[in-house]
Amino acid sequence: MKQELKLTINGQLYDLFVKPKTLLVEVIRRELGLTGTKRACESGSCGACTVILNGMAVKSCSVLALQADGGQVQTIEGLATGTKFHPVQEAFMDEGAFQCGFCTPGMLMSAKALLDENPKPTKQQIKEAIDGNVCRCTGYNSIVRAITSVVNGKYEERK
Ligand code: FES
Ligand code: FES
Known part of the structure; x- marks a missing residue:
C-alpha cells in the first residue's frame, strides 16, 4: 500500500505516494524525471546515484524514499543557478x-x-x-x- 511522501527537491516541494520499498533514486528518476542522477550498480558501490539529502551526500539507491520523508534533496539539476554553473x-x-x-x-x-x-x-x-x-x-x-x-x-x- 502506498504512503504519502513529502520531499523538497531542488527547492520545490513534492507531495507523492510511494510504496514502502520504493528507493529514493526511483522517485528522483522515474517519478520526477530527474535523470541527471545516474543509476548503475544499485548496491551502494559506485556513487553514480549520489545526491545531497539534508546536507549530506548519500547514495540514493541505498535510501528508501520514505526514509527521506520531509527532507531536502539536491540533485545535479539543482546545482547551477539559472544559467550560471556552480x-x-x-x-x-x-x-x-x-x-x-x-x-x-x-x-x-x-x-x-x-x-x-x-x-x-x-x-x-x-x-x-x-x-x-x-x-x-x-x-x-x-x-x-x-x-x-x-x-x-x-x-x-x-x-
Ligand atoms: S547506483 Fe551505484 S551506488 Fe547507487
Ligand atoms: S566514469 Fe567516465 S568520466 Fe567518470
Whole structure:
C-alpha cells in the first residue's frame, strides 16, 4: 500500500505516494524525471546515484524514499543557478575532470556536499569525500585538481 511522501527537491516541494520499498533514486528518476542522477550498480558501490539529502551526500539507491520523508534533496539539476554553473561544475570543465560523464553528476554532488561542510578541505579530505564515487575514465587526478582549484579560490569571484 502506498504512503504519502513529502520531499523538497531542488527547492520545490513534492507531495507523492510511494510504496514502502520504493528507493529514493526511483522517485528522483522515474517519478520526477530527474535523470541527471545516474543509476548503475544499485548496491551502494559506485556513487553514480549520489545526491545531497539534508546536507549530506548519500547514495540514493541505498535510501528508501520514505526514509527521506520531509527532507531536502539536491540533485545535479539543482546545482547551477539559472544559467550560471556552480563553481565545481566550472572547475570540472576547466580541468577536463570527466570523459564519458557517467560518474560526473554523483561526483559533483559529493564535491558540493564536502565544500558546503568544509570550504577548505585538505587534498586527503577531498580524496576521502569522493572515495565512494567510482570513475573508470579519468584516473581521478583531474577530479581532485578541479575540486582543489575551487578550494584555492579560483572561482571565488564567479560565485
Ligand atoms: S547506483 Fe547507487 S551506488 Fe551505484
Ligand atoms: S568520466 Fe567516465 S566514469 Fe567518470
